[in-house]
Amino acid sequence: MRLQRLLFSLAAFLPLAGSAQTPVSIPIINSIFQDDTLSCSPGGDCYSLNITGWVVGPQSGVYKSSTVQYPTAPSSGLYAAYFGGGLTGSILQTLGLTLQANKTYTLTLAVGARADLSFTGYLASLMAGNVPVASSNKATPVGGTFVNDVIEYNSGASPAQLGQPLQIFVKSLGNGQVNIAKVTLTMQ
Amino acid sequence: MTLKTFLLAALLPIAALPIAATAQTAITVVNPFFQDDTLECSPGNCSSQYITGWVVGPQTSVQKMSTTQYPTAPKAGLYVAAIGDTSASGSILQTLGITVQANTTYTLTLGVGARADYPFTGYLAALMAGNVTVASSNKATPVGGNFVSDVIEYSSGATPAQLGKPLQIFVKSTGTGQVNIGKVTLTMQ
Numbered sequence: 001m002r003l004q005r006l007l008f009s010l011a012a013f014l015p016l017a018g019s020a021q022t023p024v025s026i027p028i029i030n031s032i033f034q035d036d037t038l039s040c041s042p043g044g045d046c047y048s049l050n051i052t053g054w055v056v057g058p059q060s061g062v063y064k065s066s067t068v069q070y071p072t073a074p075s076s077g078l079y080a081a082y083f084g085g086g087l088t089g090s091i092l093q094t095l096g097l098t099l100q101a102n103k104t105y106t107l108t109l110a111v112g113a114r115a116d117l118s119f120t121g122y123l124a125s126l127m128a129g130n131v132p133v134a135s136s137n138k139a140t141p142v143g144g145t146f147v148n149d150v151i152e153y154n155s156g157a158s159p160a161q162l163g164q165p166l167q168i169f170v171k172s173l174g175n176g177q178v179n180i181a182k183v184t185l186t187m188q
Numbered sequence: 189m190t191l192k193t194f195l196l197a198a199l200l201p202i203a204a205l206p207i208a209a210t211a212q213t214a215i216t217v218v219n220p221f222f223q224d225d226t227l228e229c230s231p232g233n234c235s236s237q238y239i240t241g242w243v244v245g246p247q248t249s250v251q252k253m254s255t256t257q258y259p260t261a262p263k264a265g266l267y268v269a270a271i272g273d274t275s276a277s278g279s280i281l282q283t284l285g286i287t288v289q290a291n292t293t294y295t296l297t298l299g300v301g302a303r304a305d306y307p308f309t310g311y312l313a314a315l316m317a318g319n320v321t322v323a324s325s326n327k328a329t330p331v332g333g334n335f336v337s338d339v340i341e342y343s344s345g346a347t348p349a350q351l352g353k354p355l356q357i358f359v360k361s362t363g364t365g366q367v368n369i370g371k372v373t374l375t376m377q
Contacts, residue, residue, distance in 0.1 A: 027318060027319035027320050028319060029281070029319050029358075035245070035277075035279070035360065036245050036246050036276060036277050036278070036279070037276065037277040037364075038246070038275065038276045039274060039275055039276065039364050040275065048246035048247055048275065048276040049237070049246065050237075050244050050245050050246050050247075050248065050278075051245060051246070052245035052246075052278075052279040052281070052360060053243065053245075053279070053281055053319075054243070055243055061246060062245075062246055062276075094283065095318070095319060096317065096318020096319045096320070096350075096353040096354055096356075097318065097353075165354075
């Protein structure tokens with residue numbers, strides 16, 4: 001009876017061992033685009049080129065929108081990365097981790113379309129050593145909303161980019177503007 | 189050569205070893221004096237967005253200051269990183285070519301300046317590794333027209349959490365003023 005109880009207790013404990021598989025968050029600098037402070041009032045004209053921690057392309061910077069752009073924005077404004085608008089733009093960050101084997105990486109982006117400007121698409125990629133390993137453009141936010149795009153990458157036993165630094169890259173497509181309000185990356 | 193002089197000659201380099209092992213080693217920083225970019229304009233309000241070797245945030249540029257900004261500036265001008273202004277905070281970030289090692293002391297030294305003709309409202313400087321801050325400071329308080337050094341020390345210990353992660357230097361302005369950085373050095377020991 002005692003042995004049975006012991007085995008039962010051990011069996012009950014086993015699922016806890018699975019906690020080793022809990023996703024680990026990978027640090028991203030300025031992941032919610034609030035490291036930069038803009039002193040202007042929220043709205044279409046409250047922006048500045050460049051973003052702390054990110055390498056930017058043309059027409060790319062930090063932006064503090066109002067309810068005109070996003071009806072649910074707080075009165076103090078909603079910070080986001082903006083890129084594109086006339087020209088295409090982009091953001092890129094190289095992370096402090098390198099690609100490992102047998103891991104699942106999950107990149108999640110909050111992709112926004114302003115209510116007062118056209119949205120003509122984007123391409124988001126998880127990269128390693130400047131090579132895309134997984135990409136997506138499947139979020140289709142309608143004006144004034146954000147939609148999550150979740151990009152998953154299973155590295156497998158012997159990934160071609162093993163040991164290369166991970167990178168996050170997002171670019172706008174067409175002549176519209178894309179906003180990104182949040183970026184997270186986990187590894188499991 | 190006598191035995192005594194032979195032994196002396198043989199032992200002297202060994203005696204010198206411990207000193208050499210603990211000597212500070214400079215870590216290479218790209219464009220540490222912000223002089224890699226050449227501005228053709230006259231010193232003063234002479235600036236250009238972006239800085240060679242550094243990822244910059246908003247309202248961040250290389251600027252060639254005159255004696256109006258820094259009374260001791262040379263006639264040819266004084267190059268600095270100009271970070272932030274009244275409209276937005278700014279930043280500079282550089283990822284270095286080496287990674288965190290155990291049992292090592294890293295010393296980051298910054299020349300932090302406050303212009304005589306523009307408000308200075310603070311800054312935050314950090315030594316980072318793999319996008320994680322390992323040491324930071326905002327203790328320099330330069331008054332208008334001067335630079336003050338801020339020295340940030342980080343001892344990694346035997347098992348640092350960021351072991352093997354690339355080192356990074358990060359400086360941001362706080363508030364609605366401007367901070368100038370005239371020099372950045374990083375050593376390890």
